Amino acid sequence: MELAQQTQSQPEQAGAFQGGAVVRPAKKAEMEQVRQMIQILFPRARSKILPQDRFLVAERSGVLVGFCHYRLRRRHCYIAGLGVLAQYRNRGIGSRLLAEAVYRAEKSGALETRLKVRALNTATKLYLRMGFFEKRCGDVLLLVRKREN
Numbered sequence: 001m002e003l004a005q006q007t008q009s010q011p012e013q014a015g016a017f018q019g020g021a022v023v024r025p026a027k028k029a030e031m032e033q034v035r036q037m038i039q040i041l042f043p044r045a046r047s048k049i050l051p052q053d054r055f056l057v058a059e060r061s062g063v064l065v066g067f068c069h070y071r072l073r074r075r076h077c078y079i080a081g082l083g084v085l086a087q088y089r090n091r092g093i094g095s096r097l098l099a100e101a102v103y104r105a106e107k108s109g110a111l112e113t114r115l116k117v118r119a120l121n122t123a124t125k126l127y128l129r130m131g132f133f134e135k136r137c138g139d140v141l142l143l144v145r146k147r148e149n
């Protein structure tokens with residue numbers, strides 16, 4: 001399995017991406033590629049990976065194109081990272097990764113899912129659309145989503 005190169009920035013040919021990506025848990029053997037993806041997408045971030053952390057990946061034609069890093073603690077889920085390589089964005093992959101993480105977390109008993117995002121990050125729109133609301137404002141927003149039932 002290869003990691004798509006961020007530098008290959010040509011847009012996909014029309015229709016080539018139809019059918020979208022498969023979203024599934026990352027395999028152990030893929031974790032090095034996931035780390036590379038984090039490095040590409042968040043070069044300045046120092047996000048820790050804890051032993052119990054979970055990762056979902058989006059795979060498109062054998063290529064890893066996105067990830068969601070989340071952490072379950074008792075009744076809470078924390079989204080530690082969400083990213084899709086630039087040339088695969090705006091196709092619903094980020095939303096699918098997040099929805100799958102929330103679904104799995106809630107199935108495992110999480111009553112609330114939280115994440116932090118810079119106020120100016122356009123990703124905020126995606127989160128609000130998916131039922132997150134602002135709990136704390138400032139340069140960095142704390143967004144929370146409550147389980148519905």
Ligand SMILES: CC(C)(COP(=O)(O)OP(=O)(O)OC[C@H]1O[C@@H](n2cnc3c(N)ncnc32)[C@H](O)[C@@H]1OP(=O)(O)O)[C@@H](O)C(=O)NCCC(=O)NCCS
Pocket residue numbers: 041081082083084085088089090091092093094095096116117118121122123125126
């Ligand atoms: C944030 C991020 C993960 C979103 O990933 P994505 O795959 O582009 O997300 P989606 O495609 O689900 O949604 C993005 C936009 O595409 C639109 N979209 C979704 N499916 C679409 C489709 N089939 N056709 C056209 N547009 C579509 C969505 O409506 C959304 O638009 P809007 O936010 O302007 O309303 C991605 O931009 C990213 O990795 N950014 C850099 C890292 C980052 O900032 N991560 C968040 C840190 S907390």
